[in-house]
Amino acid sequence: MSVTKSCSVVLTAILVCAMLTGSQTPSVQEGRSECPILVEHAREIEEYKPIARKIIDFFLSGDMRGRTYKNLNNFVDSYGPRMLGSSGLRRAVTHVYRGLTRQNFSNVRMEPVNIPVWVRGTESATLLRPRLQRLSMVGLGDSVGTPDGPIRAETIVVRSFKELEALGDKASGKIVVFNQEFISYDDSVSYRLNGAIAAAKAGGVAALIRSVTNHSLLTPHTGLMYYQKGVPKIPGACLATEHADLLHRLYRRGKKLVIQLQMGAHTIQNKTSNNVVADLPGASLSEKVVLISAHIDSWDIGQGAVDDGGGLMIAWGALVGLKRLGLRPRRTLRVAMFTGEEFGTLGSNQYYRDHAAELRDFVFALESDEGVFSPRGLGFTGSERAQCILRHVLQLMTPLNATVLEVPMLGGPDLDVLVAQGVPSACLLTRNQQYFTVHHTSADSIAVLDTAELDQAAAFWAVLAFVLGDLSFEVPRDITTRVEPGMSRL
Numbered sequence: 001m002s003v004t005k006s007c008s009v010v011l012t013a014i015l016v017c018a019m020l021t022g023s024q025t026p027s028v029q030e031g032r033s034e035c036p037i038l039v040e041h042a043r044e045i046e047e048y049k050p051i052a053r054k055i056i057d058f059f060l061s062g063d064m065r066g067r068t069y070k071n072l073n074n075f076v077d078s079y080g081p082r083m084l085g086s087s088g089l090r091r092a093v094t095h096v097y098r099g100l101t102r103q104n105f106s107n108v109r110m111e112p113v114n115i116p117v118w119v120r121g122t123e124s125a126t127l128l129r130p131r132l133q134r135l136s137m138v139g140l141g142d143s144v145g146t147p148d149g150p151i152r153a154e155t156i157v158v159r160s161f162k163e164l165e166a167l168g169d170k171a172s173g174k175i176v177v178f179n180q181e182f183i184s185y186d187d188s189v190s191y192r193l194n195g196a197i198a199a200a201k202a203g204g205v206a207a208l209i210r211s212v213t214n215h216s217l218l219t220p221h222t223g224l225m226y227y228q229k230g231v232p233k234i235p236g237a238c239l240a241t242e243h244a245d246l247l248h249r250l251y252r253r254g255k256k257l258v259i260q261l262q263m264g265a266h267t268i269q270n271k272t273s274n275n276v277v278a279d280l281p282g283a284s285l286s287e288k289v290v291l292i293s294a295h296i297d298s299w300d301i302g303q304g305a306v307d308d309g310g311g312l313m314i315a316w317g318a319l320v321g322l323k324r325l326g327l328r329p330r331r332t333l334r335v336a337m338f339t340g341e342e343f344g345t346l347g348s349n350q351y352y353r354d355h356a357a358e359l360r361d362f363v364f365a366l367e368s369d370e371g372v373f374s375p376r377g378l379g380f381t382g383s384e385r386a387q388c389i390l391r392h393v394l395q396l397m398t399p400l401n402a403t404v405l406e407v408p409m410l411g412g413p414d415l416d417v418l419v420a421q422g423v424p425s426a427c428l429l430t431r432n433q434q435y436f437t438v439h440h441t442s443a444d445s446i447a448v449l450d451t452a453e454l455d456q457a458a459a460f461w462a463v464l465a466f467v468l469g470d471l472s473f474e475v476p477r478d479i480t481t482r483v484e485p486g487m488s489r490l
């Protein structure tokens with residue numbers, strides 16, 4: 001039977017659809033009363049229960065127990081930050097490549113990616129008036145520096161883009177501080193991405209942006225920022241939230257603020273980095289691919305254990321665990337450790353360009369890039385039928401208490417190209433709400449992570465990859481999916 005037939009079509013042929021009600025799956029959206037899936041498909045998924053249990057036990061209490069944390073700890077301690085263009089990243093890429101080769105995975109390769117290298121240099125921001133105060137700041141990725149010497153300028157503080165616009169030309173020649181409200185990462189990150197553009201349009205000479213987080217211990221957050229063609233490029237940096245608030249309070253009291261900003265940031269074009277890719281070949285449908293992705297690069301100010309060392313290690317660990325159990329699904333499981341994610345998904349974009357003709361055989365894609373904490377389920381983008389199949393597959397994760405399906409997927413920037421082509425795509429959802437507290441800061445370290453939670457997440461990934469790679473039917477593509485540019489979290 002064609003897997004592309006809808007359940008309603010099948011119903012007209014007097015076949016019965018299995019119904020999964022909202023009460024059985026807490027993740028089912030309000031108002032949904034049913035989840036159509038062919039009976040034989042539901043039954044087939046259920047038959048994976050013993051094997052799922054075996055995989056989970058292998059990671060939680062068998063030979064894989066503790067390995068993911070240990071490997072991650074060794075990785076981040078050995079190579080440090082893996083900033084694009086750094087020796088740390090080059091050595092980390094080699095480490096992953098050699099490890100996958102030594103473990104006898106197939107088609108292990110380092111694929112070149114053309115990259116610009118952004119160099120931070122030294123940087124500082126100092127409040128000179130109304131009193132001297134060194135400000136807790138960090139420059140933003142892709143920012144220009146202050147090559148002609150420090151910028152010393154009067155400073156204004158605004159709460160929003162709208163407030164800046166209302167000031168007319170009052171921002172001209174000044175440093176603009178955005179002390180925007182933190183609503184959520186997705187709502188507030190626009191200030192980091194576009195703050196320098198807005199400030200430059202208003203005549204500002206630099207933009208200092210409140211770090212995009214709801215919690216801070218004087219830990220400013222870096223991240224990518226944008227420029228716009230035709231708008232002057234001015235330096236952009238983030239302030240720790242405490243200091244953004246301090247400046248705002250002083251400004252509201254009518255004090256004249258003067259800040260001195262110095263940034264050694266500059267960019268070197270046409271360098272090379274590498275994606276690392278490897279396969280566990282499918283037993284019978286080896287041309288079909290389930291992709292398990294993470295990114296290997298990180299920012300320069302932390303260890304990158306959370307963003308995204310953990311994601312890399314659970315992808316790798318999932319394949320190692322399956323291999324050691326002798327489990328080889330019908331389809332190929334491919335791990336892709338992409339480079340340059342932090343500078344705009346450079347590695348994955350290059351990969352999808354280089355392998356455009358093969359993407360039609362990609363049947364499912366997974367990404368973990370929001371920290372590896374206790375798993376609770378999946379964020380997913382795909383058709384209604386695909387969602388239904390996933391809800392059934394997630395029932396296999398009951399021993400991990402990780403059966404939630406949230407639609408759409410929000411945290412899979414390296415999968416945007418596949419999502420746009422309708423490939424069913426999912427990201428790991430976890431119980432930790434603190435990801436956006438530490439990511440892109442000096443606090444992104446192994447200390448934030450827990451060995452048992454990494455085991456759970458690796459087990460979750462292994463079960464999911466195996467089942468999606470092995471089912472007799474494919475999760476259908478969604479030909480209606482559209483991804484808005486810039487929708488993903490960077």
Ligand SMILES: [Zn+2]
Nearest residue numbers: 295307308369
């Ligand atoms: Zn990341």
